[in-house]
Amino acid sequence: MSEIKNSLETINLTKNFGGKIVANRINVKFKRGFVSGLIGPNGAGKTTLFNLISGNIKSDHGDVYLEGKKINKMPDFKRARLGIARTWQMNRLFNSLNLIDNLIISQRFDYSDKSLSLGLFDFNRTKKDAVYEDIAAILLKRVGLLDYRNSVPAELSYGQQKLVAIARALMNDGSIIMLDEPMAGVEGRTHNKIKEIILEEKSRKKTIIVIEHNMHFIREICDEGIFLVNGQIKAVDSVAGLMNDIELTRIYFGG
């Protein structure tokens, strides 16, 4: 029964980088309709855990399960097609494409995945794109950037680029959304917008995993906190519970 609720699960996930253990037997369950916050000092292995789940790096031992299905032998693009979407600290937007194209290319299945003709005999791109263009436009509207639909990322502010990166992950419309430091370097309206989007996705029963240093934000938005140190999970608890934990407070929050 629990497998239905746990949409994403890792068992003994381990990764060694030339002797340095960046993920040490990580057992963690992520629940649907839940916002989980990964916290911990720099170098704790938070982004590594993202990379292991999304398939950017392969684990040495251990497994990753998506809705009960083992996915750790799959390359990253196949995992994405199963509905695992992510963002990066450095947004990694496609700088030569306008915002609409940035989103269209990030859908789960693209026209270019099927055809072998390299588009040489593709005579109705506009028609094929139309439906995805509508979805992309709706997402851009949601993040408040519809006016910039034909701009390239470089013409946007840093905060706006963060929003595009999030919209790009939403384009996948999968069950898992992983956000790597969505709040780093943003404030004011963009901050509220990102919070709003996360809560909307939560209400749509998505599994949301957030890496964040902004404790205020974590407390506001996360249903649970997962505390990592040196590639190991030290504690999983409600955020308030974690902050009350004296030892953790000493390691991470200082004092």
Add this chain to the structure above:
Amino acid sequence: MEYFISLLILASINVILATSFNLILGYGGLLSVAQPIFFALGAYCSALISIYFDIPVILSIFLASSVAGVFAFGVSLPSLRVSGDYLVVSTLGFQLGTLHIINNIEITGAAGGLSNIPPLISHPYRSLLTLFIVVFFAVLSILMVRKIMRSAYGRAITALRNDEKAFSSLGRNPIRIKVLIVALSAAMAGFAGGIYSHYYLYVTPEQFGIFATASLLTMVVIGGAGTVLGPALGAIIITTLPEIITFLNLPVSIMAPLQGVIFTGVVIIFIFVKPSGLIGSKRGLDGLEIWKK
């Protein structure tokens, strides 16, 4: 006049080559230096097929072009798992290795080169007719690249060039696209090679070495990598410029070094003044990604 037509044919062949190279270098962002090898494959295969088998020359050119494409498909599968500097090294190794083979086996005429190649057209006006054919295919190759880059595939190729990691993490298969564009580009280069060998009727291994890569790279870069017409323009300039210099009637002792100086000078000037090439986009979004970092 014959000389002039022959020069135009060479320029048009180089237009096909530069356009095909631009597809992987300018658009795909893959710095493979082995492009002349696919040109060589086309030239040698087509020549050998038409020497040993009794089939129309144009058919042997198409066959050789497919051989180049299939060969590129095969070798690119393992080598495209690496990128950047590693790709340069692995393709360089491939180029030198293949040249070494051509240089040492009997059937290709070894270092002496392959001659007695049947011509594509035997006619008093064969040069003029060949020119029409090669210009037709040069235009066709430009249109093909334009079509690809305007399709949904072009969008994927651009995204791949911008950020391969993001590209694959969002659900696109980068290897698939890379292998396909490398194979198509090699087939185009092979086709150009076929026309070359059946017009000049003589090929030697040294034409396809690292100097060929350098001049091809120059064509793409000064014309504008990642633009449709840039590499074609670059190819015309780089092919005709040395010939124009010969009209200055300078002594050979000055001419040869002068050509070298002008070439190197042109490249250096472009790197500093206009890295996006003659036809670079104003927003600076195209061209060689490697130079933007």
